[in-house]
Amino acid sequence: DVKVTQSSRYLVKRTGEKVFLECVQDMDHENMFWYRQDPGLGLRLIYFSYDVKMKEKGDIPEGYSVSREKKERFSLILESASTNQTSMYLCASSLQYEQFFGPGTRLTVL
Amino acid sequence: DQQVKQNSPSLSVQEGRISILNCDYTNSMFDYFLWYKKYPAEGPTFLISISSIKDKNEDGRFTVFLNKSAKHLSLHIVPSQPGDSAVYFCAANSGTYKYIFGTGTRLKVLA
Numbered sequence: 001d002v003k004v005t006q007s008s009r010y011l012v013k014r015t016g017e018k019v020f021l022e023c024v025q026d027m028d029h030e031n032m033f034w035y036r037q038d039p040g041l042g043l044r045l046i047y048f049s050y051d052v053k054m055k056e057k058g059d060i061p062e063g064y065s066v067s068r069e070k071k072e073r074f075s076l077i078l079e080s081a082s083t084n085q086t087s088m089y090l091c092a093s094s095l096q097y098e099q100f101f102g103p104g105t106r107l108t109v110l
Numbered sequence: 111d112q113q114v115k116q117n118s119p120s121l122s123v124q125e126g127r128i129s130i131l132n133c134d135y136t137n138s139m140f141d142y143f144l145w146y147k148k149y150p151a152e153g154p155t156f157l158i159s160i161s162s163i164k165d166k167n168e169d170g171r172f173t174v175f176l177n178k179s180a181k182h183l184s185l186h187i188v189p190s191q192p193g194d195s196a197v198y199f200c201a202a203n204s205g206t207y208k209y210i211f212g213t214g215t216r217l218k219v220l221a
Contacts, residue, residue, distance in 0.1 A: 004153070031207055040119075042199060042213040043154075050207055058208070090153055097142050097203060101153030 003027070004102035006091050012108045019078040021105050023091030031094045032074035034058075034066065036087040037104070043090065049074055081109045113137050114202050116212035124220050129187040131215050133200035136181060140202040140210075145174060145185045148197045148214070157198075158185070190219045 007022035025032065031050050035043040035058075045058030047066040055066050063085060067075045074093075078085055086109045092099040115134045123129045133143075141162040146154035160167040160174045160183065167174050173186045187194055197214045 009151075033207075033209075035211075040213055042114075042116075043201075043211040045208065048207050056207065092153075097144065097159060098156045099144075099201075099209065101146075101155070103153050104151070 004091055004093055004100050006089075006102040006105050008105050009103060010106050010108075012110065013078075013081050014110055015082060017078075017081050017109075019081050019107065019109075021076040021078075021089055021091075021107070023074045023076070023093075023102055024072050025074075025091075025093035025100070026072065027093065027095070027100070028071065029093035029095050029100075030071075032068065033092040033094070033099065034064075034074065034076045035090045035092065036060070037090055038087050046076065081107075083109050085109050112213075113140075114200060114210045114212040116198075116200060116215050118215050119213070120216040120218070122218045122220060123190045125192055126189045129185075129190045129194065129217055129219070131185040131187075131198050131200075131217065133183045133185075133212050134181060135183075135202050135210075137202070137204065137210075138181070139204040141205055142203040143174070143176060143183050144201045144203070144209075145172075146199045146201065147194075148199065154199060187217075190217075192219050192221050195219045 033048040034046040049068040089105045091102040144159040145157040148154040200212045
């Protein structure tokens with residue numbers, strides 16, 4: 001079974017803090033993705049990576065950066081958290097079309 | 111500009127009846143479509159997919175229909191079960207790394 005794990009299920013941070021969200025997959029997938037899910041907006045792509053050290057901006061990259069130093073690990077970084085980044089963050093990996101998602105991190109920025 | 115639209119935010123169906131979830135898209139370059147199911151506090155899980163060269167794909171109780179001329183796809187669940195209650199997202203891909211997701215439809219199956 002493909003497993004995608006995320007470092008935290010729930011996280012509360014203060015405005016201006018630097019936040020790291022970690023994602024690990026165990027299926028040797030080339031592609032990894034970070035989405036955020038907000039009510040009425042569906043899943044919106046923040047960044048994706050198609051190889052180690054390779055990344056591409058998604059639809060809403062502002063305020064975020066990513067790091068992929070190893071194939072199995074893809075990190076999302078909020079350089080200076082703001083209240084409008086309060087959301088559910090979902091990591092996914094894929095080999096071809098089907099994406100496998102982690103359980104999500106519910107981030108609240110106060 | 112929403113390229114993939116799920117116009118019904120919610121749907122209620124009696125147990126045992128058919129659930130039909132709809133999805134419309136605008137980009138004719140999309141060539142692969144997927145449906146995901148999401149329970150609260152969990153990540154989406156893949157349900158079923160269809161390539162643009164087909165008009166129907168079936169997997170057990172789940173069937174996806176694609177009407178390319180109308181740029182419309184639908185997911186049929188027969189018979190519906192209480193465990194099917196979840197949010198359903200359709201997603202489209204045009205052969206790149208990028209997937210475009212709809213906003214989701216919350217299905218409630220009433221026992």
